[in-house]
Amino acid sequence: MYPFSQSVTPAVRTHLDAQTAFMNDMSKSLFQSFQQMCNLNIQLVQTLLEETALAGQQILTADRQTEVLSAAASRAQPTTEKLRAYQQHISRLAADAQVELARVTEEHVQTTTRTARQLADEVARTASEETQRGLRQGQDTLQRFVDPFAAGNGQDRGQDRAQGSAGTQGAGVAQPGNIQRPDGSQASKTAH
Template sequence: MYPYSKSVTPAVRTHLEAQNAFLNDVSKSIFNSFQQFSNLNMQLAQTLLEETTIASQQLLTADQQTDAASAVASRAQPVADKLRAYQQHLSTLAADTQVDLSRVTEEHVKETAQTANALAQEVARTSVEDTERNVQKQQESIRQFTDPFTKNSGKRGNGSEPPRGSASMQSGSGGNAQGGSPEGGKGTGKPA
């Protein structure tokens, strides 16, 4: 119906489509009711205008005041009847609108609830997966932070490698520095 980006999951898409269908049907029902209400008001206005025209015409053609008063009184009853009929039509329209909205809601509640449930499950599953991924990343970061030499073993703190043989000279020449023999035995400290 509408193009969605690829990042939108099918659960989100179906839920949005269900919500869209529900809102479209509710809007149609409401606009239909407003249209009927407008038509009813137009009929009332037309009827009242006709009655006013007839009453005005009778007033203008009346020769005596009693004729004018009887003309106004004779038009009052039909206007009251028409206002009563308008009120009944208005009550019927309100009841029909309520029934129509209830029908639309009943039609869409089941589907909307199912799609909302599917969306909630999808969100829960995605959040669990994201949480697990984040926990693994944090554990890896902590492991690398606590043991920084496992990744860069053999490198110095500045990233360079130690010169070749320097480690063996330091450990193997410990006896020579004190004047001992290269075999590691104790010397007398006197030159030979």
């Protein structure tokens, strides 16, 4: 059903295990970084909603226009500082994520490289063996094509030649003292 062998060689298995462990650790690190980024975004949105609600409440409860303007201006400064702190948190999270990914890569690169090298060596060895086997089969096929009767050993060829010459002698070849008739039969000469 499948054109490939069902057995998996040890080199393939160890390389796949190393690659799987590397990908698992990388995805774990990426998802942790993504989770931290989502938490930071949720926290920012909650803070901004609270600030907006407080500013809206102050504006609605203000009696004069100057109080409305001062309430809006007093909320602008803390919001700017919060956005600046958010930007710093994002930069820190990005740096932490980069450090974590570098650590995971460094941790797995030696194992993955070693298993990849072993797999490449095994593939090269197997390919070399298959190439040699194919060359031998090609040479055998070519030899059979060049000399189709060489399938047996030398004794078979000698027997075939001996049978061929005996068959030729008995198959109507004129021998001394015999006369060949036009119909292929032989008549012996008699001395009168």
